[in-house]
Amino acid sequence: CSMVETSLPFYFGWFLCPTQQEKLRNMANEFLSAVGSLEAFKEHVGDCKYELMNLQQYFQDKGVLHCTTKFCDYGKANGAKEYAEKQVVRESYGSKADLVLTALFLTPRTLGAQVSLTEAQLQLWPEDAEKEAVQSADLPRGSRAHVTLGCAEGVDPVQTGLDLLEVVLQCQQGDKGEHVQDLELGPLTYYGKGVWMVKLSEPLNTPAIFSSFYG
Numbered sequence: 542c543s544m545v546e547t548s549l550p551f552y553f554g555w556f557l558c559p560t561q562q563e564k565l566r567n568m569a570n571e572f573l574s575a576v577g578s579l580e581a582f583k584e585h586v587g588d589c590k591y592e593l594m595n596l597q598q599y600f601q602d603k604g605v606l607h608c609t610t611k612f613c614d615y616g617k618a619n620g621a622k623e624y625a626e627k628q629v630v631r632e633s634y635g636s637k638a639d640l641v642l643t644a645l646f647l648t649p650r651t652l653g654a655q656v657s658l659t660e661a662q663l664q665l666w667p668e669d670a671e672k673e674a675v676q677s678a679d680l681p682r683g684s685r686a687h688v689t690l691g692c693a694e695g696v697d698p699v700q701t702g703l704d705l706l707e708v709v710l711q712c713q714q715g716d717k718g719e720h721v722q723d724l725e726l727g728p729l730t731y732y733g734k735g736v737w738m739v740k741l742s743e744p745l746n747t748p749a750i751f752s753s754f755y756g
């Protein structure tokens with residue numbers, strides 16, 4: 542019936558609980574302060590357009606922290622209805638998941654956290670999420686999974702997952718970046734063009750609820 546079509550959300554995803562959101566934001570701030578104060582960062586700033594060295598101001602908050610599974614755009618996005626009607630989506634709706642955050646990254650456009658999905662969580666991951674973004678490569682399912690922590694002015698949050706895929710693709714092609722130094726959070730790598738990633742020596746386990754956002 543038409544009820545179903547008109548009730549599709551903006552997107553489905555896992556939503557972090559408030560205390561976890563705060564914890565992750567603090568971690569992101571720690572990451573920004575650590576990277577922003579490095580000599581190596583200052584040297585590479587010319588590679589890109591970080592207009593301000595104050596990274597906390599550079600990245601704007603994009604609201605509730607979550608890991609998008611399916612962007613539906615209220616039904617306008619390809620496969621939105623099919624996704625919403627999947628049995629696993631219906632059955633998991635409102636259930637808790639433990640997300641594992643394995644890295645933090647920043648680029649001239651976005652600030653994000655990489656999410657490593659379990660096999661069970663991958664059942665909620667759209668088949669074509671990676672292909673839709675990078676047609677030319679065969680990227681592992683779930684490699685786009687992330688939490689957006691902030692965006693530069695005028696940048697849409699969809700960019701965070703695309704920036705992450707670029708790093709994944711670069712690694713897949715054998716470019717492992719340049720190890721810069723070990724931060725308290727873990728080893729920091731520079732991938733060129735203003736892209737920095739810290740692999741968390743202690744991945745952050747974050748409880749989250751699978752649900753949807755209507756906006």
Ligand code: ACK
Nearest residue numbers: 552608609612688689698699700701702
């Ligand atoms: O940070 P995100 O994952 O990137 O969360 C937001 C959310 O949906 C609401 O904007 C994501 N998003 C926006 N457009 C797309 C798209 N075309 N494909 C996948 N995710 C998208 C955005």
